[in-house]
Amino acid sequence: MPFATHLVCRECGKKYPLASLTACEECFGPLELDYDYAAIQKSLSREMLQSRPPNMWRYREFLPLSEPPKVGFDVGFTPLIHARRLGDTLGLKNLYIKNDAVNHPTLSFKDRVVAVSISKAIEFGFRVVGCASTGNLANAVAAQAASAGLESYILIPEDLETVKIMATAVYRPRLIKVRGNYDTVNRLCSEIADEKGWAFVNVNLRPYYAEGSKTMGHEILEQLNWQVPDNVVLPMAGGSLLNKINKAFNEFEKVGWIQKNTAKFFGAQASGCSPISTAFKENYPDIQPVKPKTIAKSLAIGNPADGYYAVETIRRSGGRADDVSDEEIVEGIQLLAETEGIFTETAGGVTIGVLKKLVEEKHIHPDEVTVAAITGQGLKTVEVLSETTYSIPIINADYDDFEKVLK
Amino acid sequence: MAVSVKLPRPFRRMTQGQTEVLLNGSSVRELLDDLESKHPGIQEKIFDDRNQLRRFINVYVNNEDIRFLNGLDTPISENDKVTVISAIAGG
Numbered sequence A: 001m002p003f004a005t006h007l008v009c010r011e012c013g014k015k016y017p018l019a020s021l022t023a024c025e026e027c028f029g030p031l032e033l034d035y036d037y038a039a040i041q042k043s044l045s046r047e048m049l050q051s052r053p054p055n056m057w058r059y060r061e062f063l064p065l066s067e068p069p070k071v072g073f074d075v076g077f078t079p080l081i082h083a084r085r086l087g088d089t090l091g092l093k094n095l096y097i098k099n100d101a102v103n104h105p106t107l108s109f110k111d112r113v114v115a116v117s118i119s120k121a122i123e124f125g126f127r128v129v130g131c132a133s134t135g136n137l138a139n140a141v142a143a144q145a146a147s148a149g150l151e152s153y154i155l156i157p158e159d160l161e162t163v164k165i166m167a168t169a170v171y172r173p174r175l176i177k178v179r180g181n182y183d184t185v186n187r188l189c190s191e192i193a194d195e196k197g198w199a200f201v202n203v204n205l206r207p208y209y210a211e212g213s214k215t216m217g218h219e220i221l222e223q224l225n226w227q228v229p230d231n232v233v234l235p236m237a238g239g240s241l242l243n244k245i246n247k248a249f250n251e252f253e254k255v256g257w258i259q260k261n262t263a264k265f266f267g268a269q270a271s272g273c274s275p276i277s278t279a280f281k282e283n284y285p286d287i288q289p290v291k292p293k294t295i296a297k298s299l300a301i302g303n304p305a306d307g308y309y310a311v312e313t314i315r316r317s318g319g320r321a322d323d324v325s326d327e328e329i330v331e332g333i334q335l336l337a338e339t340e341g342i343f344t345e346t347a348g349g350v351t352i353g354v355l356k357k358l359v360e361e362k363h364i365h366p367d368e369v370t371v372a373a374i375t376g377q378g379l380k381t382v383e384v385l386s387e388t389t390y391s392i393p394i395i396n397a398d399y400d401d402f403e404k405v406l407k
Numbered sequence B: 001m002a003v004s005v006k007l008p009r010p011f012r013r014m015t016q017g018q019t020e021v022l023l024n025g026s027s028v029r030e031l032l033d034d035l036e037s038k039h040p041g042i043q044e045k046i047f048d049d050r051n052q053l054r055r056f057i058n059v060y061v062n063n064e065d066i067r068f069l070n071g072l073d074t075p076i077s078e079n080d081k082v083t084v085i086s087a088i089a090g091g
């Protein structure tokens, strides 16, 4: 029984039936899914929810599918870790890490959005799916399309990390490198989606795709035992994740499972591509696009479609946006690994780097409950680390040599 | 001088199904003025009430966002490729 009722334009409020649409046809504003929350409240309780299997579909009433999911059956319900050692280092008593670096099947939070959008594409009758991607989305679309036997077309900027390319190519999609940055690839995909009538998950299935991110927020609240965190720190590429975690918190408020969404939202970017954090800090009325230049390629979106609303969400919540340098990103990766045993990709380094800055500048306080989201896996961006940093000795298989190295 | 301008799908109902239209003008603004004269009512969808491009409309000249060029005053010459599209989510 679906509870999603219609699509509604965030800009002008025009309503649409649940169809494959990129944006509002009147004003091009982004389309949001609306639900019958009163009906959800009547048919579902926290107790019923907790008896369901540990994956993102336990929140299916808050997702826009009309039929059971078609792909990604085990996605989600990733660990929420009480990060005591990182917390000690930073001076936080109640720090939690939401670890989507171990999401299933492709080790990033994109598995969530793809599980929803490909399932929806199949409901709509599409036989071909595709995406423009900075890497993680490519991995997720290629894998989940393969599992459903769908043809997939995946367009990526030519300079992506090798692992992200190979971890897409292995599923045998039609993988195409495009000369230029992500924004260029996106523009091309928009034209292709118009011409070919394929389901591009981040273009003509965008409203459904984006809803998948909410489950990360649902999980955070359930895993905190229905306590609303004081602060949530999230990486920002296009800005959609931050808006959707906020929406997830609002939803649980609407159905009465939490008291009030009082969380402050903090957005993290790389200084080499920080159109959203710059708009926040400089008080711009709109987002000014930039040409990305950062090692955090999964966040390298110079023209972030949901950036305007991310700034609005951050402001309304009393949070902040900030950015860190490439050096600080690598330090962030290193710090999380050393203290918590979690290896994250560059986007996670951005989140940890900005978290550190926010604590140092006293925007986040020691006793508050803070959740930082790790959205991707370190193995995918190993090239930002250098073996020389670790001065790794080589010895003969000789016990005396081993003793020498210990000195 | 006529330049080919590619329009997003929702505009097709206002351009008798055409996705690409031939327009005259020496700047982006002049092209969009000509679009309005050929297909009255369409500018309302492109411009907001301050007469600026709507927040979620992007215009490209030869694959470059006009916000990196001269905005609506970006000059247009023969053989330039102009594309109007809506903003797209990230990945």
Ligand SMILES: [Zn+2]
Binding pocket: A009, A010, A011, A012, A013, A014, A024, A025, A026, A027, A028, A029
């Ligand atoms: Zn609208």
